[in-house]
Amino acid sequence: MDQPVGGTVRAGDHWSVAHLLRRFGTAIALLWLVCTLTFALVHSAPGDAALLLLPPEADAATLARLRAELGLDAPLAQQYAHWLGNIARGDLGTSLLTGRPVVDGIREALPVSLGLGAASLLLTVFCGVIVGSTQARRAGQPLDTWLTILSTTLYSAPTFWLSLACVAGVTVGAAAFGVPPAWRLPAFALRDPGVLDAAAAPLDVLRHAILPVFVLTVTGAAGTARFARSAIVEAARGDYRRTALAKGVTARVAWYRHVVRIALPSVAALVALSVPGIVAGSVFVEGVFAWPGMGKLLLSAVAQRDHPVILAITLLYATAVILTNLLTDLVLPRLDPRRAAL
Amino acid sequence: MSRAPLRVRIATGLLLGLVVACVLGPTLTGRDPTVIGDVLSQRFAAPLRADGSGTWHLFGTDAFGRDVLARLLLAGRLSLLVGVAGALLSGVLGAGLGAVAGWRAGVIDTAITGVSDALQAVPRLVLLLACAALWRPGIPTLLTVLALTGWMGVARLVRTEVRGLVDRDFVAAARTLGASQRRLLGRHVIPNAIAPALVATTLGIGNAILLESGLSFLGLGVQPPAPSWGNMIAGGREHLVTAPWIALAPGLAVVLTVTTATLIGDWLQERAAGHGGG
Numbered sequence: 291m292d293q294p295v296g297g298t299v300r301a302g303d304h305w306s307v308a309h310l311l312r313r314f315g316t317a318i319a320l321l322w323l324v325c326t327l328t329f330a331l332v333h334s335a336p337g338d339a340a341l342l343l344l345p346p347e348a349d350a351a352t353l354a355r356l357r358a359e360l361g362l363d364a365p366l367a368q369q370y371a372h373w374l375g376n377i378a379r380g381d382l383g384t385s386l387l388t389g390r391p392v393v394d395g396i397r398e399a400l401p402v403s404l405g406l407g408a409a410s411l412l413l414t415v416f417c418g419v420i421v422g423s424t425q426a427r428r429a430g431q432p433l434d435t436w437l438t439i440l441s442t443t444l445y446s447a448p449t450f451w452l453s454l455a456c457v458a459g460v461t462v463g464a465a466a467f468g469v470p471p472a473w474r475l476p477a478f479a480l481r482d483p484g485v486l487d488a489a490a491a492p493l494d495v496l497r498h499a500i501l502p503v504f505v506l507t508v509t510g511a512a513g514t515a516r517f518a519r520s521a522i523v524e525a526a527r528g529d530y531r532r533t534a535l536a537k538g539v540t541a542r543v544a545w546y547r548h549v550v551r552i553a554l555p556s557v558a559a560l561v562a563l564s565v566p567g568i569v570a571g572s573v574f575v576e577g578v579f580a581w582p583g584m585g586k587l588l589l590s591a592v593a594q595r596d597h598p599v600i601l602a603i604t605l606l607y608a609t610a611v612i613l614t615n616l617l618t619d620l621v622l623p624r625l626d627p628r629r630a631a632l
Numbered sequence: 633m634s635r636a637p638l639r640v641r642i643a644t645g646l647l648l649g650l651v652v653a654c655v656l657g658p659t660l661t662g663r664d665p666t667v668i669g670d671v672l673s674q675r676f677a678a679p680l681r682a683d684g685s686g687t688w689h690l691f692g693t694d695a696f697g698r699d700v701l702a703r704l705l706l707a708g709r710l711s712l713l714v715g716v717a718g719a720l721l722s723g724v725l726g727a728g729l730g731a732v733a734g735w736r737a738g739v740i741d742t743a744i745t746g747v748s749d750a751l752q753a754v755p756r757l758v759l760l761l762a763c764a765a766l767w768r769p770g771i772p773t774l775l776t777v778l779a780l781t782g783w784m785g786v787a788r789l790v791r792t793e794v795r796g797l798v799d800r801d802f803v804a805a806a807r808t809l810g811a812s813q814r815r816l817l818g819r820h821v822i823p824n825a826i827a828p829a830l831v832a833t834t835l836g837i838g839n840a841i842l843l844e845s846g847l848s849f850l851g852l853g854v855q856p857p858a859p860s861w862g863n864m865i866a867g868g869r870e871h872l873v874t875a876p877w878i879a880l881a882p883g884l885a886v887v888l889t890v891t892t893a894t895l896i897g898d899w900l901q902e903r904a905a906g907h908g909g910g
Contacts, residue, residue: 570758597766
């Protein structure tokens, strides 16, 4: 899109200052749009924070006083400017429910979600690429068909349902098969309150992480494998492999160096594409497994209609997605051997 | 026309079978999924077992002694309907906005593309949760929200197609002959740009069913007592450790529907891309 028309692309183009500025500008414009849209969304909904905070029998005078206190009586444009200014300063407001700054709640929840997300993302990309590449290599053969059916099935399974199935598996299932209690995986929470020994704590968290990470990885890797397969099959259609085979390299080298390598930028783009999926999946996974992360925070905010928290988390997720896209946009061209050679 | 690969034919058969079973519903199982009888003797019958009154149940019974399979088929009517309607609505909205954006370059195009990019930056589930929390939960809200959060992919495809058609000879010829804007778009541009939108909408059905089940699971979608797959799973959650089939059986229906719909959609997409089925 931003290649100069009629000219050749130079390797340096993607790092030029003008290009970087344009990319950052687009990202910031997008962030502003997301902010504006979420603001419009909240203010187009029936009812406001004052109505939610007060009991239904509250009289008009109390309602008006609270509205004035919360700044809800100001003109919409003024509220918008005020809100946008606060966000720019990093002030995400106060939770209606707890009365604490939203940032505090997020600060506690974020590490949990980041750990869960990072572990799942790494495993997702790793497993997904291996399965996808195996499928692409045997495209059209029975193994490919079976793996396609398997990945489509896992990709189609609701995350919350898979999580519940895992919980049932480690509780009723393990009991039915007579698995000794010491071998059973914990079904809920981040850690066992009974583990007080500081040395045993990391291992305990790790044991608790197995099921959530497993569910996120399985659903994520299924989607990744589907995408990686088609990217690699596409790359195998190119002339690179034929040329490499003609000049006498082994089939194995031709496959990895001239097919998988060509598909690498698209596969790397997957990391960016997987982020929203992992985020959405983690909402349910944290909900079912009772992990005190961002997803759980969002779910309880949704259940209690805690607008400031919902808004803040939506913005945070959008920022994460926009930043990942920006990063891949800048890094991806460097991974493409066809471009690096120029 | 090439024959569909075996897996696509099997998927079509399974999906049609499920749809027919859901439509026939109680007539097929011979049990009324809404009537609550002798709760104490009939509840929590395990799958493939008979309950206290001697009636046999394929998927067991729930906490009120209702047959899970019969309820699951009844729930399928709503879940399938919401999924298909949600995907269609977002497809129509996306095709319309995409066509306008591609046809009228300039400010309108920038505005539509900008809003589309901004909405795509928020994970769809999070957007759905935020919307569903702000409005009163129910089927109209669910459909509106599904349409509002799902149109961007289709819009992008249609915009690209329309952009490519604007300068084609047959469009120019029609324009020279004095065709109105509406006739140009409706008669010459949109029919030629619609194929990818149809495929994307088909693929969107599975996604919409998944999202509906998720929102209903959280109590933000279809409201009980009307059964949907999502709220059946939610209802079975408290009995997960004692009677896991109540929560797990409806999930199987979701998996079957979405898997078959996705396999069919994928094949349609491959065909549309001109690689042939395989």
